[in-house]
Amino acid sequence: MLGDFFTRALVAGVGLAAVTGPLGCFVVWRRMAYFGDTMAHSALLGVAISILLSINMTLGVFAVAALVAGALLLLQRQNTLSTDALLGILSHSSLAVGLVLVGFLTQVRIDLMGFLFGDILAVSTEDILIIYGGGIAILVLLALNWRPLLAATVSPELAEAEGLKPEISRILLMLLMASVIAIAMKLVGVLLITSLLIIPAATARRLSATPEIMALVAAVLGAASVIAGLYGSLTWDTASGPSIVVAALLIFLLSLTVPTARLFGRRENHGA
Template sequence: MFGDFFSRALIAGIGIAAVTGPLGCFVVWRRMAYFGDTMAHSALLGVALSILLSLNMTLGVFAVAALVAGALVLLQKQATLSTDALLGILSHSTLAVGLVLVGFLTSVRIDLMGFLFGDILAVSVEDIAVIYGGGAAILLILWLNWRPLLAATVSPELAEAEGLRPEVSRIILMLLMASVIAIAMKLVGVLLITSLLIIPAATARRLAATPESMAGVAAVLGAISVAGGLYGSRTWDTASGPSIVVMALTIFLISLAVPTARLFGRREHHGA
């Protein structure tokens, strides 16, 4: 089952899709696409620091992404700049600092293109274990916090009135995004991970009528995108990571032809 590199890539990609689908729904509902880009760009800084300090790369990427999320929360409390301006500063600064640090690591050979665009075909059995172990933990935390996260997404004021602490929910969501970026970076790369978070969820929004069904549909569409992208990559000898994103885009464009009536669920979903 794990002997063939294509099988390993397919299994790993489906594992990532199962996590990015539900999590991506909150990215779409909360209009957090730019935040997702910022977190993804910070991953390269995490890679450089991990190599420099001889740390585990997944943990290093998570730590840097979590610090960037914390920095955003602190800067937002200063109320001197708009959120999109702060995200722009953090996004491009972390990417630039990461690239500069990579330039100083002359004694280590770094596949920069692999980190930027991913190399899912090089995934190992150990990577699959990290993806499924980490993914299961992320989904469990997401499930346990589903109600407060959803309530804070619909109306932070009402959530606070109900004692659900929307600010805590926001921090949990940021940390979950940092986690999924850390485990997915090797597969689809720092520049494409946001696409896998957003496109299947955006497609599912057109097809699902409830938050729960949207999360499930997004996961399934992400898995189809992975499978279709990998088979397309093998057939036409194209880059695997971008091929997965192109497949996700193709499914989204096809969904535009579907009537706006929801196919899954009976009631209108929450969120913006």
């Protein structure tokens, strides 16, 4: 009989996958994988600042990730460095500053490995409520803004011509990513969040004919990765977070054996 901790881990992981799947599709379509890493690395800085200021850790991580996203937008407008260079600076700097601040917090015992790689088996009922509450809010915002987000992804110029304000869509997407990173940090850790965003979405892209179907398939594949990874972790006594990512990788490799013809939905020529 599985313990309550394992059941809570399954429930929390499936709820997180339902959010990271659709959001990860935009990460894949927009080629934002490195940006996802930058946001994830900033989470550790958010943890350190939250402890220093004695504020809620989820809110602290979200605030820092949002500030990093805002800094990227401002620096991009100056046109002094390429986007990948800016992302490299922000990513490694925020991670390094976070680690340095953690080093100064000698009066507080911090599970650094837990923050880096997560501990989904330690999830509490309160964590589940945060995941599902925040996840539902993210999915609702994503659904309400699906058309402008998708249009801005396919062609920012066309979206601008149609009055859909692609810059606002970009800011919204960054804030949604900051939100999901804040609620996912405790489960899979700051170094593995991007994998859960990208791998199921990349797998779904090979199997889906439309953006909407791809978002749904990505969520299902993410949930399957969580379930397979947790049971694999239980069977072979491996770390739960990395096991989930390995399961997602195996599903992706398995998908490579499937012909490129889309399995879900009718084929359409869409830009995403």
